[in-house]
Amino acid sequence: MRGNPSLEEKPRKQSVRQMFADLFSRVRPQWRLIIIAMIAVLFVALIEFAIPQFIQFTIDIVIPEQQLDMLGWIFAGVIGGAILLVGFQFTGSYLMAIVGQRALYELRNDLYKHMQHADVSFFDRNRTGDLMSRMTNDVNMLQQLLSSGLLNLLTDIFIFIAISTYMFYVNWQLATLILVTFPLLFYLTRYFGKRIRKAYLKVQGSLADMNNHLQDTFSGVRLVKSFAMEDYEAERFSERNETNRHANIDAAKNFSLFGPMVNFVNYIGMGAVVVFGALQTMEGNMTVGMIATFLVYLRLLQNPIRRVSRLMNTIQQAAAAYDRIMAILETRPAIQDPPSAKTLSIKHGEITFHDVTFAYEETNVLKHIDVRFQGGKTTALVGPSGSGKTTITQLLTRFYDPGEGSITIDGTPIDEVTLSSLRSQIGVVSQDVVLVNGTIRDNIAYGQANACMNEIKTAAQIAHAEGFIKELPDGYDSMVGERGVKLSGGQKQRISIARALLKDPKIILLDEATSALDTEAEKAIQAGLAQLLQDRTALVIAHRLSTIQNADHIIVLDEGRVVEQGTHEELLRFNGRYQHLHRMQYSKQGVFS
Ligand SMILES: Nc1ncnc2c1ncn2[C@@H]1O[C@H](COP(=O)(O)OP(=O)(O)OP(=O)(O)O)[C@@H](O)[C@H]1O
Ligand SMILES: [Mg+2]
Structure with missing residues (x-):
């Protein structure tokens, strides 16, 4: 299609x-x-x-x-x-x-x-x-x-x-x-x-x-x-x-x-x-x-x-x-390890976008993005649908390269390090969770072949997935079906949070990680999420106010541009875009965008 x-x-x-x-x-x-x-x-x-x-x-x-x-x-x-x-x-x-x-x-x-x-x-x-x-x-x-x-x-x-x-x-x-x-x-x-x-x-x-x-x-x-x-x-x-x-x-x-x-x-x-x-x-x-x-x-x-x-x-x-x-x-991948690529070693985990402009095809989806995601802190990205939030995460993992500008982690441009060292240190919980046709255990440990059962269980516990997994007929060995069809949306999301926890990355990208969870389940995994975000550089794309309020820094995107940034209080005082979104949220009690 x-x-x-x-x-x-x-x-x-x-x-x-x-x-x-x-x-x-x-x-x-x-x-x-x-x-x-x-x-x-x-x-x-x-x-x-x-x-x-x-x-x-x-x-x-x-x-x-x-x-x-x-x-x-x-x-x-x-x-x-x-x-x-x-x-x-x-x-x-x-x-x-x-x-x-x-x-x-x-x-x-x-x-x-x-x-x-x-x-x-x-x-x-x-x-x-x-x-x-x-x-x-x-x-x-x-x-x-x-x-x-x-x-x-x-x-x-x-x-x-x-x-x-x-x-x-x-x-x-x-x-x-x-x-x-x-x-x-x-x-x-x-x-x-x-x-x-x-x-x-x-x-x-x-x-x-x-x-x-x-x-x-x-x-x-x-x-x-x-x-x-x-x-x-x-x-x-x-x-x-x-x-x-x-x-x-x-x-x-x-x-x-x-x-x-x-x-x-x-x-x-x-x-x-x-x-x-x-x-x-x-x-x-x-x-x-x-x-x-x-x-x-x-x-x-x-x-x-x-x-x-x-x-x-x-x-x-x-x-x-x-x-x-x-x-x-004959198609050479545009995105590959540069010659004499270094391994990325992350110390503080500070991510900087230097005047980044990007288009998937012709129209620019991101325009002159100049932002800094502080190392070890949580930054929330908010903005209307289609404003380019997910795109920012895709550039960070180098699924695409920017047309102009560059992205650095601790001052090292990400296109100068090996793809595997970059991607292995970034955990992603994405908007649409992708599961492979295997068992729950296979899915949590995807890419972590050496993980032992105890580690897998701990990750599942923190992600608040243990409860439903235990109720499945074969527990961790239950098959999830093609693309995970045998699980509910919230269950899939928790599996993918557990997967990110097990990976234990320096940088974590949460793209509406809790959107498929009801309020109760979300509360229950808040602690787990807090642990996932702790001491890592986190980029959280969220529509729920609760998640955003807790962030150290908030960046507001609109049509591919950064229109405001600051803390929750600062942005509310500023009486701009964020405040407008905030008011909408309270009037509707719904999602943020
Ligand atoms: N693979 C793609 N090819 C072409 N255009 C794309 C692609 N992915 C996204 N876009 C376009 O890029 C723009 C930004 O998309 P993006 O997914 O970053 O939005 P978003 O802010 O994450 O929105 P949402 O809140 O709905 O998830 C949209 O206009 C979308 O149509
Ligand atoms: Mg998105």
Whole structure:
């Protein structure tokens, strides 16, 4: 439902050669397997070439000369060849499957790792369904090219060379006659290839669309149901599904016509062989056995031509997939460790924004912010919705970098230290709590693999979460469900407070940390929160007056600017924005903004 199509990672057209160079470097470490596979394939071609020779021998020599005793040998030869064929074909395709799977296993891991390190804005730009389809469909496409496509190509080239050499050797006129049909085949291949590729592009596009739709509506099932939109969504899905059907049928139409057309051209060749071969045989230049062999070879030649065209298809599809994968691999995260990055060591924890201006896209969301968050103290950020409060926390954790200005902690610019040292010392309890699909314990200890059970329990106690956790059937081992669906909003919030407590960071960011709690629960965890805030630099975004009043300093934001700051009393005396918000709060007894 989100996403600006003009901004997502658009595939840039890479050359096919570049794709092969890249794939080659990925399979090179497995050169031993590849060589064995190639040898196996060479034998496949030789045997396929050799078996028809038995026919010629039988027709031209064994039958006329009545060599009955040879028949047993011929039978053994054909069957023996066929058995060898099974062995070599198996070896070739099995080994190449291993090569392809290994190479793509690494590519998929690389891709995932790369995405994990991508900027937060990367995920703002791209739709989840698209990214998933690049991880799965596109990688599979390349794997298909590597494993079966290239192997078949090799087999076909060998067979093609062997057969055409033989044909020219036996009768160059007839061979030329057959060869004349090849440009026609080539043209057909190009013509249909283009159409099939176009159709497949549409298929892939509609698949990604369907993926996105599924992703949105399954994870947003409550929204769909509460607005009774099931039928509407089913209708929209059906539209996408229909696009997919049309595209697939279009591809099938071209494919279905392509096969018979190739056959047709082949029959022309067959006609030529029969008629011209008969003439030549009558003149004594050829034998009946040769005609039979030519006919079999003609069949064998058909495979390479057909398969080469299919391969060209695969290559085109793989190239499109490769482009999409490279579009991701080539995005360099803007936010990463600077060269020779230091580890951030926090002493006082004083945070300063120096004339910070920031825009997510085009409009500035923060304008010339010049503020100081005192070390070890609690600063409250207040202001209307959309004024940029959450954005300030996102800049502090370097989810985004400011367009202008800089942010320092104890005088060190945060873009000069490692991301991990920065983020590991900042605890965030965010507006929308994110839970992973695991147990309560997994969620509290997320990122703290070494935490022992006692520490986890203590954190839960302080966050006032122990009570409800104990009532769950499996206690700390209860599963929270996907995104924590099995917990209430307030429960999720308490889990995330416990998570922050366990992390024990020097800096803590609370974004409306208590908004989902009722007054009683909020009172109960005040003590816990007080402990969380104690002796840390805390930035508290709150709508409730009680939380704000206790802060050491209050900063009032409006439309991305700092409009007032001071203590609660100072701001009330000032008779400005804060006082106005304060009055609204008392008149409504509701939230602060
Ligand atoms: N990822 C994003 N991409 C583009 N614009 C964004 C993004 N996140 C926030 N914004 C915009 O930035 C502005 C400030 O948003 P922010 O979340 O900082 O507001 P806030 O003060 O935290 O509001 P609230 O009290 O409602 O939480 C809003 O106008 C919002 O539309
Ligand atoms: Mg916010």
